[in-house]
Amino acid sequence: MASNSQCKTVLITGCSSGIGEALAREFQAQGYHVIATARKIEAISHLRKAGMTTLSLDVTKPESVTAIKTEVEKLSDGKLDVLVNNAGILTRGALADVSREHIYAIFNTNVFGLMAMVSSLLPLLIAAKGTIVNISSASSVTPFPFKGPYAMTKAALNSYGRTLAIELSPFDVRVLTCPTGYIESKLEANGTDQVPENSLYKAMAGKMELGVPQKQMKGVEYAKLVVNEVEKGRGWGLGPWRFGAMREWLWVGTGASKGYWASMMGESFLQRGFKDIIGWNEITRVVRKDNSLE
Known part of the structure; x- marks a missing residue:
């Protein structure tokens, strides 16, 4: 196996x-030196046992973001080929x-922390002519009713990525930017319902997980599609379809292409359709x- 200095780093x-x-495992399978991070x-630890570099990172804390940059510089000779901003709540x-x-x-987690990561690691990405995956x-x-705060952060992320792509060209x-549909993960299960005592919607407490399909794309399949897109290089795309050799948007996951159209x-039409879907x-x-x- 090649040494870390000979591999691309993500x-x-x-x-x-x-x-x-899933992304960490797929990048590793494609020969990358994977730096996997989490708050805890x-x-x-299971990824460290699999041969990855593991580091503690809280994207909401400036000192943690700064420390990560210092560590990555040491581990990758001052270059970072791919930054995947996946942390979110x-x-x-x-x-x-x-x-x-x-x-x-x-x-703070879904947008500001992500922006801090990009700003901090940008010199390393420029040195590698790298890729940022959001x-x-x-x-x-x-x-989507009752997902407004989460959707707002992701809409902000879309706008951020669209402009950033031009500025960094x-x-x-x-x-x-990867607008993602439903993937088998703990995100929905770990999500909590925020229903104060005086809420107009207190009858919905514990019932706000709406429209979740029983069959969802597996994380392994999703990771293969994303990593494959990173590896393909430059070109363009239209919605769920790809043309040429690269695009700036990847719609993937159960329901993602339907959401796009x-x-x-x-x-x-959009509001009527979603009202029907979620009853x-x-x-x-x-x-x-x-x-x-009544």
Whole structure:
């Protein structure tokens, strides 16, 4: 096996399970030196045993981000071929109930922390003419009730990636945004319902996980598609399809392509479609009854 200095290097955030772990294993299978990170180092001990470099990282803490840059410089001779921004949190709740503190907390991890990682590691990415992969969500373009805070962060990430791709093009750094559909992972299961006592939607407490398909893309399959896209090089794409040799957007995961096309059909069509998918008429009945409106 080649030494770390002879391999391409990838740093991945949020590797304790799910998408992050699957990506780490696939990049390693493709010959990369994988630097896997998580807030709790013990949560990725299994990846260290698999031969990966594991580091503790909290993207919301500037000192942690700075320390990671120092470590990566030592491990990769001052170059980073791929940065995968996967770390993120999901909470569910009605937008009318969301506190300022809660919105800041989710943006701090899903957006501000990601931006800090890019800014800190950019010199290493430029040195390698590398690739930044931002794991977004198909919910960023769809009106998904009770996922508003999460979807807002991913919509911000889409806009960030779109502009960043142009700004970094003079330096030959590629930015790949991945609006992701449903993947077998712990993200939905680990998500919590935020329902204060005075909520208009308290009848929905514990029932806000809507529209989740029983069959979801496996993390292994998802990781292969993403890593394959990273490896292909330059070209262009249209929605779920690929042309040429590279694109800046990759729609992948169960329901991702449907979300893309639905978002192209106009807001009225989009809202009606999602209300049907999640059974919104019944939810409306329950909520109105609980608020003595029926």
